[in-house]
Amino acid sequence: MQQARRTASRGANLGDFVFASLTRIAGVFVLVLLGAIIVTLFIGGLPAFEKFGVGFLTSTDWDPVQEVYGAAVPVFGTVVTAVLALIVSVPLAFGIAFYLTELAPQWLRRPVGTAIELLAAVPSIIYGMWGFFVIVPIMAQYIQPAVIDSVGELPLIGPLFGGPAFGTGILTAALILAVMIIPFIAATMRDVFLTVPPVFKESAYGLGCTTWEVMRSIVIPYTRTSVVGGIMLGLGRALGETMAVTFVIGNTNRIATTLFGPGNTIASLVALEFPESQSGSLKLSALLALGFILFVISFIVLAISRVLLRPRLKV
Amino acid sequence: MKINTVLAFALAGYATTAVAQAQQITGAGATFPAPVYSKWAESAKPATGIELNYQAIGSGGGQNQILNRTVDFGASDAPMDAAKLASGNILQFPAVMGAVVVIVNIPGVEMDALKLPGELLADIYAGTISKWNDPKLVEANRGVTLPNLAIAPVYRADGSGTSFVYTSYLSAVSADWKSKVGAATSVKWPAGAGAKGNDGVAATVRNTKGSIGYVENAYATQNKLITVQLRNKARQFVKPTAAAFNAAASAGNWRDAKNFAVDLIDQAGDTSWPIVSATFILLPKDPKDPGRSANVMKFFDWAFTNGAATAQALEYIPLPGAVQDAVRSAWHTEIKNPDGKPVF
Numbered sequence: 085m086q087q088a089r090r091t092a093s094r095g096a097n098l099g100d101f102v103f104a105s106l107t108r109i110a111g112v113f114v115l116v117l118l119g120a121i122i123v124t125l126f127i128g129g130l131p132a133f134e135k136f137g138v139g140f141l142t143s144t145d146w147d148p149v150q151e152v153y154g155a156a157v158p159v160f161g162t163v164v165t166a167v168l169a170l171i172v173s174v175p176l177a178f179g180i181a182f183y184l185t186e187l188a189p190q191w192l193r194r195p196v197g198t199a200i201e202l203l204a205a206v207p208s209i210i211y212g213m214w215g216f217f218v219i220v221p222i223m224a225q226y227i228q229p230a231v232i233d234s235v236g237e238l239p240l241i242g243p244l245f246g247g248p249a250f251g252t253g254i255l256t257a258a259l260i261l262a263v264m265i266i267p268f269i270a271a272t273m274r275d276v277f278l279t280v281p282p283v284f285k286e287s288a289y290g291l292g293c294t295t296w297e298v299m300r301s302i303v304i305p306y307t308r309t310s311v312v313g314g315i316m317l318g319l320g321r322a323l324g325e326t327m328a329v330t331f332v333i334g335n336t337n338r339i340a341t342t343l344f345g346p347g348n349t350i351a352s353l354v355a356l357e358f359p360e361s362q363s364g365s366l367k368l369s370a371l372l373a374l375g376f377i378l379f380v381i382s383f384i385v386l387a388i389s390r391v392l393l394r395p396r397l398k399v
Numbered sequence: 400m401k402i403n404t405v406l407a408f409a410l411a412g413y414a415t416t417a418v419a420q421a422q423q424i425t426g427a428g429a430t431f432p433a434p435v436y437s438k439w440a441e442s443a444k445p446a447t448g449i450e451l452n453y454q455a456i457g458s459g460g461g462q463n464q465i466l467n468r469t470v471d472f473g474a475s476d477a478p479m480d481a482a483k484l485a486s487g488n489i490l491q492f493p494a495v496m497g498a499v500v501v502i503v504n505i506p507g508v509e510m511d512a513l514k515l516p517g518e519l520l521a522d523i524y525a526g527t528i529s530k531w532n533d534p535k536l537v538e539a540n541r542g543v544t545l546p547n548l549a550i551a552p553v554y555r556a557d558g559s560g561t562s563f564v565y566t567s568y569l570s571a572v573s574a575d576w577k578s579k580v581g582a583a584t585s586v587k588w589p590a591g592a593g594a595k596g597n598d599g600v601a602a603t604v605r606n607t608k609g610s611i612g613y614v615e616n617a618y619a620t621q622n623k624l625i626t627v628q629l630r631n632k633a634r635q636f637v638k639p640t641a642a643a644f645n646a647a648a649s650a651g652n653w654r655d656a657k658n659f660a661v662d663l664i665d666q667a668g669d670t671s672w673p674i675v676s677a678t679f680i681l682l683p684k685d686p687k688d689p690g691r692s693a694n695v696m697k698f699f700d701w702a703f704t705n706g707a708a709t710a711q712a713l714e715y716i717p718l719p720g721a722v723q724d725a726v727r728s729a730w731h732t733e734i735k736n737p738d739g740k741p742v743f
Contacts (some may be wrong), residue, residue, distance in 0.1 A: 216599075391671075
């Protein structure tokens, strides 16, 4: 930028100056746009924040008839489904990345790598329909009844697997989300695993390490922060996912007490209730306030991932 | 819009067909009557030269848009607040009626075999009756074997006119429901799980053993879902048939209904189906563009006269003749152009 300004002042190259200005405008535009969205959501949500105060965050009520709204249920659903999705997807994504970088024969690496990237390009509505028409019936007819009958009676973990077998619910939503974020996490992990200098790995192999030992003692420590950053990116996507979750979560404004119980997420609730919210109503304000809360949650996750990714990206 | 008009004129100049250029009208709102509106629009276009552009964005959205005057007419399943109608200077009239039916998925229970009194239906949705072999249900259904199976109530997760009609019915038959939950496009459901749209509810009920749900009659007919008999105000059990829907429609007290906001829920009569409701059109009384507003009325006038068979084929209930006449006279007396002359 300094360079551009200097050349322009000399009048040597007007084109450079114009181009630099245009790119600067484009950059600032993103900031302004983001700020405007946050401000709009906050102002729109202000009546709800004023009416319910801090209680908005802790109240589990969502009663459009009495005009009482609380954010606890959708916030709980959002966080729980996203975390469960991570628990399922991280080991799988790690396996994919490990296989692709260390074990797979060369001719297989490209097609599998491309397949992963293609998975990331599938629109979320497709995942939603696939979840609703394929996964939900399987969950309802086979998996949930079997699990409820066998594990449901056990002490401690039993209560986690109770309730009627709708097929939809927190666990189903988390599974769909896991499939959706695996490509993101796997692709990031593969890329950072490839940044490990070969000489480190070769030295370890030279000392007689097995592949797993190289992975555990060389690759993982070297890439730890970047791997966590990639996981955070996946978490960010899981938090904001709307359509796919709406189809399979059961859409219930109660805190789910079991993994099979229906719940709700912020994005899903907003999508469902928005068309029937009248302008100026408290309900619309509560929905915008929920959007603001989701923004804050996503921002925190993204900020953490930035902090963790930074050191390794500079290398 | 200007460019469009210019373009339309230019095209009309080139056109050699005898058809006059189509006159556009725009509407937005309720999703429930959208199929019949678009079918009407299709057949009305050659007859009247009016082209309807209807966006099914939901009743709430329809009310917002007509209050802001961004469309020629709004459409809403739930009648609009009388106060809002007055302050927005809007005429409300019914366009067509529909029925909501209750569907179940219970092994061994056949079409229209199960009989559900309204208060038991409310108890099921409140979660206080949670097994299909509950003594109260067995008592009401001598001769039907009900299994020892958990009841899974399914409801509309998205805000919808269907939910408004259904919860209005539950409020009408159960004082408990009325005080604890109430009636609205979305309510705080005490039990069960939600699904998106009529098709979502239908699919969830089909997939879930022991489930019960409510959908527009058209969805139950098209998907051949197992419906149940409900008990009406005359304490008779009725099956969901066109005759039962029509009986309820004609039993409604249209004459005394303010703004045509007639209540068709739980009507008197031995054969009346208890969950029937009208869907409404919202039209400004002081139209910005009287020509377009006149075309809206011309369109619905055509639909009232010629659209009954179409509506019935799509499982809707056409308005009774007397109501159509009342609507026409309301158009004449209420909707004025800036000079105070009737628009239609």
